[in-house]
Amino acid sequence: MTIASSTQFICFIALSAAVAIGALGVVLLPNIVYSAFLLGGVFLSVAGLYLLLNASFVAAAQVLVYVGAVNVLILFAIMLVNKKENLAAIPGLALRRVLSGAVCAGLFALLLRVAFTTPWATPGPEPLGDEATIRIGEHLFSDYLLPFELASVLLLMAMIGAIVLARRDVFTTDIATGEPADQGLIEKSRTPLLLDQTGPANAGLQAPLLETNP
Amino acid sequence: MTLDLTTVPLQGYLALAAILFCTGVWGLINSRNAVRVLMSIELMLNAVNINLMAFSSYLDGQLIRGQVFAIFVITVAAAEAAVGLAILLSLYRNRETVDMERFNLLRW
Numbered sequence: 086m087t088i089a090s091s092t093q094f095i096c097f098i099a100l101s102a103a104v105a106i107g108a109l110g111v112v113l114l115p116n117i118v119y120s121a122f123l124l125g126g127v128f129l130s131v132a133g134l135y136l137l138l139n140a141s142f143v144a145a146a147q148v149l150v151y152v153g154a155v156n157v158l159i160l161f162a163i164m165l166v167n168k169k170e171n172l173a174a175i176p177g178l179a180l181r182r183v184l185s186g187a188v189c190a191g192l193f194a195l196l197l198r199v200a201f202t203t204p205w206a207t208p209g210p211e212p213l214g215d216e217a218t219i220r221i222g223e224h225l226f227s228d229y230l231l232p233f234e235l236a237s238v239l240l241l242m243a244m245i246g247a248i249v250l251a252r253r254d255v256f257t258t259d260i261a262t263g264e265p266a267d268q269g270l271i272e273k274s275r276t277p278l279l280l281d282q283t284g285p286a287n288a289g290l291q292a293p294l295l296e297t298n299p
Numbered sequence: 300m301t302l303d304l305t306t307v308p309l310q311g312y313l314a315l316a317a318i319l320f321c322t323g324v325w326g327l328i329n330s331r332n333a334v335r336v337l338m339s340i341e342l343m344l345n346a347v348n349i350n351l352m353a354f355s356s357y358l359d360g361q362l363i364r365g366q367v368f369a370i371f372v373i374t375v376a377a378a379e380a381a382v383g384l385a386i387l388l389s390l391y392r393n394r395e396t397v398d399m400e401r402f403n404l405l406r407w
Contacts, residue, residue: 090306097307101315108319108342112326117334124338131345134315137307138356143366143373147348150373155341155380162384163334166391172331172398185328193321200313205358207309212360224367236374243378250385 096137103130117163125156142218312353320346333390333397337383344376 107127111120128151135144175181213220225233319342326339348369355365391397 094307097311101311104315105318105322108322111338111342112322112330112335117332120335120338124341127342128345131349134312134349135352138312138352140352140356140363140366140369143352143369146370146373150377151341151345154377158380158384159334159338159341162337162387165388166334166397168395168397170396170398173400175400182329185325189321189325189328192324193317196317196320197314200310200317205309207357209358210360212356213363217363217366220361220363221366221370224362224364225370229367229371232371236371239378240374243381247381247385250382251388 093137096133100130100133100137103127104134117167118160121156121160121163124159125152128152128156139212139214140217141215142221309353309357312349312357316346316349316353319343319349331399333387333399333402334384336399337380337387340383341376341380344372344379348372 104127107123107130110123111127114120114123128147132144132147132152135141135147323339323342323346326342327336330336330339351365351369351372353365355363355369359365387397390402394401
């Protein structure tokens with residue numbers, strides 16, 4: 086331990102409060118953009134907890150991957166699908182919230198009971214401290230080599246899958262000119278091609294094209 | 300059980316992870332917005348990671364296997380977020396909504 090115990094305790098209390106309140110905000114706030122930014126705060130606080138646990142490498146990975154990649158991805162998704170819509174009322178929604186809240190409270194009580202009644206074998210071996218990164222590297226290239234390589238395959242599969250899922254279904258081509266068409270941005274509504282949009286002045290020009298369209 | 304208020308016990312981390320996990324479960328069940336459902340899943344994955352890191356530090360200080368597990372969980376979470384958001388975009392393009400109550404294609 087490099088910092089004093091009382092300082093560590095105060096840091097733990099502050100970070101825990103940030104994590105708990107931030108998580109409640111993520112779940113409860115009506116505006117989802119605020120939720121996404123609070124989620125970034127929760128991720129940062131969790132990275133601080135990792136630093137308290139002598140895991141600087143995982144804290145850095147948490148900041149890079151979660152705050153840098155996942156949170157930005159979620160913000161992009163929010164801005165792509167951010168349409169104001171009035172949600173239809175669902176009968177029994179309040180009852181469902183209360184019931185699921187009771188179930189979650191029961192789960193919380195169960196987890197707390199397990200955490201506080203199990204005789205944990207503390208204190209365990211002395212923590213490594215700064216040498217943790219070296220030990221993680223040794224693990225990744227000796228006894229965890231297969232999961233490490235599988236993780237790279239998984240990331241490749243996820244990347245290809247995300248591209249395939251998020252792109253347009255078919256790449257249509259304009260029948261008249263043969264050029265690729267209908268590949269606008271995702272949030273832009275699909276503009277109907279080969280249809281009269283400018284008025285009756287163009288109708289004569291576009292009518293033959295419409296007939297060739299099967 | 301004596302509670303020493305100068306050092307953080309292992310149970311403190313476990314209790315915090317329990318709070319985070321239960322908040323995530325509640326949000327997962329009750330969110331109407333599909334993006335918020337994905338955020339709740341991320342909260343739950345972070346709770347599991349806190350548990351793994353706490354056990355790694357308190358019970359397995361020399362062979363830090365919990366930290367390696369946490370790194371793999373972070374990797375899988377990144378892949379899950381990418382694919383989940385791609386599915387969400389595809390759904391939004393087909394149904395023009397992000398309301399979870401209207402995603403009932405697979406309901407019998």
